[in-house]
Amino acid sequence: MDLVAFLVVLALLGAAVWFISAPLRAEPEEEAGKTDLARAAEVERLEAARDAKYREIRDAEMDFRTGKLSEADHRGLEAELRAEAVEILRELDEARARGLQSGQATS
Amino acid sequence: MIVVGRACLILALAAAVYGIGASLYGARGGGTAWVASGRRAMYSLFGIVAVAFGLLESAFLRSDFSFDVVASHSSTTTPDFYKATAIWSSQEGSLLLWILLLAGFSSLALRLTRARLREVAPYAQAVLLGFAGFFAVLLLLFANPFAASSPVPAQGTGLNPLLRHPMMAIHPVMLYSGYTLAAVPFAFAIGALVARRLGADWIAAIRRFSLGAWLCLGIGILLGARWSYVELGWGGYWGWDPVENASLMPWLTGTAFLHSIMIQEKRGMLKVWNVSLVLATGTLAILGTFLVRSGVLDSIHAFVGAGNGIAWMFTGLIAVMVAGSIALVHGRREALRSEHGLDSLLSREAVFLLNNLVLVALCFVIFWGTFFPLISEALTGTKAALGPPWFSRYTVPLAVLLVLLSGIGPVIAWRRATAANLRRMFAWPVAGAAAVLVALLVLSDTARKPLALALFCFAALVLVVVGQELWRGARARGSMTREAPPAALVALVRRNRRRYGGYLVHAGIAVLFVGVAASSAFQHARDVRLSPGQSARVGGYQLTYVKPTAKLASEKVSLGAVLRVRKGGRDLGTLRPTRGYYPTMAPDKGPVGGIFDGQATSEVGLRPGLRRDLWTAVEPDLGPLQRFITQADRQFAGAGSNVQGVLVAAIAQRYVQRPPPATFRIIDSPLVTWIWIGSLIAFTGGLIALWPAPAVVRRRAATAARTGAAREPARA
Amino acid sequence: MGYCSEMDPSRKRRIRLVVALSVAVLLAGALAYTSFSASSEARSPSQLARTGTSGQSYQLTGKVATGSIRQQGSTLFFRVRDRAGSASVPVRYTGVVPDPFREGREVIVTVRREGGLFVGEKDSLVTKCPSKFTDKQTGKA
Numbered sequence: 001m002d003l004v005a006f007l008v009v010l011a012l013l014g015a016a017v018w019f020i021s022a023p024l025r026a027e028p029e030e031e032a033g034k035t036d037l038a039r040a041a042e043v044e045r046l047e048a049a050r051d052a053k054y055r056e057i058r059d060a061e062m063d064f065r066t067g068k069l070s071e072a073d074h075r076g077l078e079a080e081l082r083a084e085a086v087e088i089l090r091e092l093d094e095a096r097a098r099g100l101q102s103g104q105a106t107s
Numbered sequence: 108m109i110v111v112g113r114a115c116l117i118l119a120l121a122a123a124v125y126g127i128g129a130s131l132y133g134a135r136g137g138g139t140a141w142v143a144s145g146r147r148a149m150y151s152l153f154g155i156v157a158v159a160f161g162l163l164e165s166a167f168l169r170s171d172f173s174f175d176v177v178a179s180h181s182s183t184t185t186p187d188f189y190k191a192t193a194i195w196s197s198q199e200g201s202l203l204l205w206i207l208l209l210a211g212f213s214s215l216a217l218r219l220t221r222a223r224l225r226e227v228a229p230y231a232q233a234v235l236l237g238f239a240g241f242f243a244v245l246l247l248l249f250a251n252p253f254a255a256s257s258p259v260p261a262q263g264t265g266l267n268p269l270l271r272h273p274m275m276a277i278h279p280v281m282l283y284s285g286y287t288l289a290a291v292p293f294a295f296a297i298g299a300l301v302a303r304r305l306g307a308d309w310i311a312a313i314r315r316f317s318l319g320a321w322l323c324l325g326i327g328i329l330l331g332a333r334w335s336y337v338e339l340g341w342g343g344y345w346g347w348d349p350v351e352n353a354s355l356m357p358w359l360t361g362t363a364f365l366h367s368i369m370i371q372e373k374r375g376m377l378k379v380w381n382v383s384l385v386l387a388t389g390t391l392a393i394l395g396t397f398l399v400r401s402g403v404l405d406s407i408h409a410f411v412g413a414g415n416g417i418a419w420m421f422t423g424l425i426a427v428m429v430a431g432s433i434a435l436v437h438g439r440r441e442a443l444r445s446e447h448g449l450d451s452l453l454s455r456e457a458v459f460l461l462n463n464l465v466l467v468a469l470c471f472v473i474f475w476g477t478f479f480p481l482i483s484e485a486l487t488g489t490k491a492a493l494g495p496p497w498f499s500r501y502t503v504p505l506a507v508l509l510v511l512l513s514g515i516g517p518v519i520a521w522r523r524a525t526a527a528n529l530r531r532m533f534a535w536p537v538a539g540a541a542a543v544l545v546a547l548l549v550l551s552d553t554a555r556k557p558l559a560l561a562l563f564c565f566a567a568l569v570l571v572v573v574g575q576e577l578w579r580g581a582r583a584r585g586s587m588t589r590e591a592p593p594a595a596l597v598a599l600v601r602r603n604r605r606r607y608g609g610y611l612v613h614a615g616i617a618v619l620f621v622g623v624a625a626s627s628a629f630q631h632a633r634d635v636r637l638s639p640g641q642s643a644r645v646g647g648y649q650l651t652y653v654k655p656t657a658k659l660a661s662e663k664v665s666l667g668a669v670l671r672v673r674k675g676g677r678d679l680g681t682l683r684p685t686r687g688y689y690p691t692m693a694p695d696k697g698p699v700g701g702i703f704d705g706q707a708t709s710e711v712g713l714r715p716g717l718r719r720d721l722w723t724a725v726e727p728d729l730g731p732l733q734r735f736i737t738q739a740d741r742q743f744a745g746a747g748s749n750v751q752g753v754l755v756a757a758i759a760q761r762y763v764q765r766p767p768p769a770t771f772r773i774i775d776s777p778l779v780t781w782i783w784i785g786s787l788i789a790f791t792g793g794l795i796a797l798w799p800a801p802a803v804v805r806r807r808a809a810t811a812a813r814t815g816a817a818r819e820p821a822r823a
Numbered sequence: 824m825g826y827c828s829e830m831d832p833s834r835k836r837r838i839r840l841v842v843a844l845s846v847a848v849l850l851a852g853a854l855a856y857t858s859f860s861a862s863s864e865a866r867s868p869s870q871l872a873r874t875g876t877s878g879q880s881y882q883l884t885g886k887v888a889t890g891s892i893r894q895q896g897s898t899l900f901f902r903v904r905d906r907a908g909s910a911s912v913p914v915r916y917t918g919v920v921p922d923p924f925r926e927g928r929e930v931i932v933t934v935r936r937e938g939g940l941f942v943g944e945k946d947s948l949v950t951k952c953p954s955k956f957t958d959k960q961t962g963k964a
Contacts (some may be wrong), residue, residue, distance in 0.1 A: 009114040012158065014459045016151040017124060023143035041226050045306035052307050060521070062603065065583035066576065068520045069530055077522065115840065269922065329939050341919050448836045464843070472854060479858055480865065491862035494947070495931070501854065634918065636897045707922050726920060731892050770897050 039099045053085045098107040108162055109174060112253035115159035116246050117205070121322040122152040123240030127233045134229035134302075139686030142229045146217050149232060152239055153210035160194075160207050167194050168435035172263055175256035176200060182263035184662055192276035194268045198400065199252035201279060205396065206242040208280075209235070209287040212316070216291045220312055227309055230298035231291075238290055249416045268663070268708050270687045272338050277577055278330040282354055283323030286392040289357055290365075291316040293389025293428075296382050305378060305442050310368055315797060317368070317385070320392070321361040322793040328354050329786045340686070340709030340724040342632065342774045344782070347498040352477040353395035356470050360388040363466040366516075367461045371522060374456060379436060380463070382443065387433040390425060391470075397421035398477075403788040432552055439565040451523040458516045465509050472501045499627075507562045510620055513613040514569035518578055532575075539571035540564040559628040562620055573610045580607070600795065608796025615789025626720075638768040646775030648721055649673045654768040655727075656685065657759035663687040664702055664755055666727045666762055668769055670712060682712030684725040684771070702755055703729060703736065715780055722774040731767045732758060863933055869910035870905050877936045880944065883914070889926045903930060916943035921950040 060081060064074035126148030133141030167190050167732055172178040180200070181193040194200035213235040246252060269275070292313040299309040331351065332344040345351060364384040371381050401418035435444070449456055475482070476493045483491040518532045544564045547553040553560045569587070577596060580603070585595035600607040631646035642651040653669040667685025671678070689706040714721040731735075739754050865882040866875065875881060883903055888911045892904035897917055904911035906929070914934060924930070933947035 005108060005111045005114075008111050009118075012115065012155060013118060016118060017153065020122070020144055020147045020151055021127070023140040023147065026140070037225055041224075041304055041308075041544070044223055044308045045304070048306065048308035048311050051311070056373050056521075062580070062583075062606070063520050065587075066579040068518065068524070068528060070525065070528060073520075073525065073528075340922050448833070450901065451838070464847075468847075468850070475854060479862060483859070483862065483864075487859075489863035490882075491859070492865055492931075493858055493862045497858065497861045634897060704925060707925075709922055728894060752901070768896075 014038065015037060036099070041093065043092065043095045043099055046095055050088045051091060053081065053088055057081045057085065108166075109253045109255050109344040111355045112159045112162045113251070115155050115162070116243055116253070119152050119155045119159070120240055120243040120247065122148045122155065122241060123236045126152070126236040127240070130232040130236065132402060134226075134233075139225070142225075142232070144810075145222045145229065145232050145236070146221065149210065149217055149236055149239070150214050152236070153207075156203070156207050156210050156239075159252075160203055163200060163203060164191065164194055167191065169428055172261070172264065173255055173259045174252075174721055175254040176252050178256045178260050178263045180264065180266060182265035185263075186271075188273075189266050189276065193268075195279045195283075196266060197252075199246065199250040199254075201283070202242060202246055202250050202400070203252050204280070205283050205287065206239055207282050209242065209290060210239055210293055212284075212287050213239070213294075216295075216600050222294075224298075224309060224312060226302040226818065227295060227298040227304050230301045231294040232298075234294035234297050236532075238294075240753070241420070245417060245420060248372050249420065265662075265689075267707050268687065269338065272334055274330045274334040275338070278327055278334065281323050281327030284393075285320050285322075285327055285354070286357070288316050288320035288323055289361065289388050289392035290384045292320070293392075296385040296389075297431070297435065300382065300439050303439060303442050305382070305439065307372060310371060310381070313385070314365075314368060315487045315799075317361060317364055317388070318793065318797050320388070321358060322530075322790060322797060324354060324358040325362065325786070326790060326792070328358060329783075329790075333783060337713060338708070339710055340711070340726070340772065342711075342724065342772060344779075347473075347476065347495045347744050349477045350395075350399050352473045353391075353398040356473055356477075357388045357395060359466050359470040359473075360384050360391060363470075364388060367463050368580060370456050370459055371440055376448070376456065376462055377460070378443040378445060379440065382436060383432070384463075384599050386428075386436070390428045390432065391423070393428065394425055397425065403704050410682055413725075421668060428579065430817060451540060453519070453524050453526075453529070455516060455519045455524075458512055458519055460668060462509065462516065465505055465512065469502055469505045469509070472505070473498070476501075503558055507558055507565060509746035510569060510617055511565040513616065514572045517610055517613065518572055535575055536568045536571040540568040543567040547670070553629075556628040559624040561622045566617040566621045570614055573614040576610055577607070604798055608792045608794070611792025611795060612789045613787045613792075615787070615792055617785070618788060619782050619785030622778045622780070622785055625778035626776035626782070630774060632772070632774040632776075634770060634772050636768050636770050639766055641768075643771070643773065645773040646719070646721075647674055648679075648773075648775060649721070650682075650771075650773060652769070652771070653681070655763050655769070656683065657763045658685070659752075659759060663689045664759055665710065666759065667710065668725050668771070670723060670771070672714065672721065679714070682721070683710075684712035684723045685710040686727055698821075702751075717780055719775060719777045720779040722776065724772045726770040726772075727762070728767045728769055731765075732762060735761065745770045865931075868905050868912045869908060871934075871936075871941070872910060872912050875936045875941075877938075879953055880933055880935045882931060883912070883934045883941065884929070884931045885911075886929055887924070887926045888934065892926055895930070900928075912941055913939070914941045914943050918943070918945040920948060923950045924948070925950075 057078065058072060060069065060077050063069045064071070069077065126145045128145075129137075129141045129146030129148060133139065133143075133145060163174070163591055165171075166174045166177050167181055168187070170177065170181060170190065176194075176197050176199050180197045181190055185193065195204045217228065217232060217235075224231075295309055298644045299305050330350070331354070334340070335346070336344040364381065367377050367381050367384060370377050384475040385806045397418075400643070401415065401421055448462070451457065476498050479493045480490040483489065514536065518529075518536070541564075544560070547560060547563060553563065577599075580599045581592055581596040584590065584599045585592055588595065588598070590598060599639045633643065633645045637643060637652040639652050639654055642649055644650075648670075651673070653671050656665070656667045656669060658665040665685040665687045667683060670682045670684070672680060672682060682696075687708045687710060688703050689701045689708070709724045712723040712725075735758060739758070743754060839917045863880045865884055868883065868885045871881060871883055885903040885905055888902040888904040891900075891911070891913075893900040899920060900913065901916070902911040902913050908910045914932060916932060929951040931949040931951075933944040934941035935944070936942075
């Protein structure tokens with residue numbers, strides 16, 4: 001294999017190794033413990049559930065306005081959905097508070 | 108530079124192996140730095156593979172025949188555009204394209220989710236790097252794109268002329284994009300199962316990739332069908348070939364998933380079903396790649412003979428994917444329990460569920476038919492194959508049912524729909540369908556094909572439903588925001604991209620099936636043998652063979668005919684189908700015979716129209732010329748290309764002066780153009796659904812709902 | 824979430840599941856059953872010459888024998904030989920001839936025995952796109 005090819009491969013290898021190892025060589029940040037990760041994941045899940053619930057409320061409204069749901073049906077459904085949304089928001093606030101607590105404990 | 112390419116593949120494999128280790132170590136407690144390092148390994152893999160791909164592509168563009176792949180798939184006389192696309196006409200180049208696309212889409216997915224899904228992403232990373240590593244091993248051990256040719260030939264073999272078509276150039280890229288995009292949701296599903304994080308968030312993260320896979324696969328399938336129709340001398344667009352089926356199966360399960368995902372988002376139901384669909388789509392995508400690349404099933408696309416190393420590698424990978432998927436889903440079934448059940452059979456959930464069952468049934472039928480040779484060999488000892496009639500018998504009724512469901516789904520409400528509401532919503536659509544039914548019964552003989560008739564009525568239902576939805580939606584929005592109807596419509600679609608994009612897809616698919624049904628059930632096809640001056644009658648047309656044509660180009664000889672088309676006495680112009688002959692490189696063929704014994708392609712004479720297509724192909728009879736060809740071969744054996752050119756010109760001249768009868772295939776099929784139109788509509792709808800909603804809209808919606816929700820406790 | 828499943832809905836659901844599964848199994852069974860009778864067995868030329876019964880359709884796979892292609896009007900006559908071997912059978916075929924059809928190419932054609940000749944089913948001829956890897960040996964200068 002000729003010199004140019006060898007140098008090119010070496011350069012690629014060096015660049016890749018430097019790039020891949022960068023996070024390992026960086027200043028170690030506050031490592032999130034397992035519980036912190038789990039709490040963050042819980043918050044994510046609830047946020048996604050909340051967004052999905054908002055979308056459901058909007059869709060129910062669209063269904064009502066385009067005539068798929070009668071007024072009575074829509075009112076009942078919307079009440080259900082809003083109650084579910086409030087529940088999710090409450091759980092989300094609790095989860096966020098828990099996350100904050102653990103953050104304060106470790107600092 | 109060949110060595111650099113090979114070294115790149117080794118580096119890529121090393122990056123994959125390291126990345127898998129780093130990601131798993133980071134997930135098991137090593138910390139986010141290791142996971143980040145694993146993510147960077149994927150980015151690096153993409154960069155390295157891009158360098159390798161660039162090297163190979165530049166070799167093709169420079170016609171560097173020291174690369175064996177270039178020498179056997181390109182030539183200096185190949186046009187530049189096809190030089191660039193010849194790379195994926197080869198086994199090696201296409202595998203390199205696959206790994207490039209996989210690395211690219213994986214890098215994109217990992218970058219987009221780097222701050223979220225911290226428990227799931229490391230495992231997804233490992234799976235994606237695993238796929239990349241697998242393909243790197245294939246490229247290193249079984250299909251080396253960086254093999255040197257010895258000796259270096261002066262001229263390459265050239266690109267298969269059947270592939271010299273812009274659609275065929277893009278078709279593999281689209282299909283591979285679809286397959287690799289399907290790997291991303293697969294990887295995240297595995298990650299979610301392993302990490303037991305099966306809530307709403309992983310689904311939201313992968314939805315776009317599933318939609319992207321669906322769109323790319325659909326476009327790829329369509330391009331293949333269109334190419335088959337306009338390029339091959341056969342006149343059809345779908346042959347139930349194993350490779351065609353291989354790309355259709357993941358598309359079907361992907362479609363099912365895109366619908367059932369909505370049920371999980373809204374009602375927390377069908378979690379096991381959904382995750383199984385995602386895993387199945389990814390596995391079928393790999394299976395599709397396997398069928399094209401390994402030649403295990405007899406097909407016109409088979410690239411290599413059966414029983415080779417690549418086939419075994421793929422079989423192993425698929426076995427691991429299936430076994431792993433089943434084990435994981437079974438092990439996590441507690442976490443996958445549904446939150447709710449089906450409230451009513453008269454609900455959108457029920458219709459979606461039925462739609463899913465139809466789609467999965469379609470996929471099963473196609474799977475069974477495609478793999479039947481292997482199944483029958485395993486069960487009875489002999490390979491037996493099923494032909495298109497068997498496929499049509501089962502897929503057509505299912506497809507008709509699917510179209511009907513796509514008309515009902517958008518109109519039924521979630522959870523439970525009341526009969527009164529249904530009556531109101533279905534008044535116009537049913538009226539539309541009934542009107543179409545009556546019109547077809549009275550004005551045409553469609554009744555002799557009851558399935559086609561049913562399809563036309565159901566398609567009318569779908570179109571009225573979609574029109575009604577757009578109308579009511581725009582009117583509702585207009586009454587709220589005082590916008591003019593056109594502006595209201597645009598704003599409506601912009602703010603509800605998923606919904607209205609989806610409706611547009613339904614409309615497009617309905618139109619597409621109308622085209623398919625009409626062109627299959629009401630086609631007139633004839634094979635006729637005509638001498639110049641003779642005519643044939645096909646459908647409502649009369650075609651006359653006016654005179655033969657011959658054309659010589661740098662790489663091919665085209666012999667064809669001029670056909671005059673008349674309908675009801677009116678002259679509609681001419682069609683000029685030809686057959687092109689590309690010379691073979693075989694040394695044992697004579698200088699003239701070699702021309703006609705190489706590759707042949709058909710140039711179709713097509714008269715497209717909104718109402719019907721007139722399609723013609725010609726097969727010149729070379730029999731009478733054979734004497735002169737063999738004579739010329741003997742007299743001028745071993746002659747150079749100049750003499751060859753003169754001889755070919757003489758033969759072509761003779762063909763024109765004393766034309767023997769030629770065989771024509773003439774097809775008159777109604778509404779074929781609507782297949783292409785319908786698919787364009789469907790893909791536009793898919794793009795709309797894929798497009799991210801403007802951020803402003805999202806915030807406003809969230810605020811409104813939050814304040815509304817906050818008001819709730821007071822009202823309750 | 825507060826929506827506990829009572830006895831009735833869950834039993835209803837289980838019944839629905841059982842019904843759906845039974846229907847699926849029945850359909851799959853019907854599918855499998857008809858596929859065996861609708862399929863045509865794949866045979867190589869030597870197998871077909873030995874064991875092919877008149878009137879039954881088979882899927883003949885093999886290579887087009889060199890020098891055997893003859894066109895008579897709109898009918899095509901050719902011989903199909905074993906992939907690895909020289910035993911060949913004569914075929915008479917009318918219908919679409921795919922573009923890649925050439926001597927030495929691999930073909931699949933559904934045939935029915937009529938005396939000593941095998942008649943190909945209309946439009947059932949499939950020719951494999953030539954593999955680049957075997958063409959190298961025969962084709963390159």
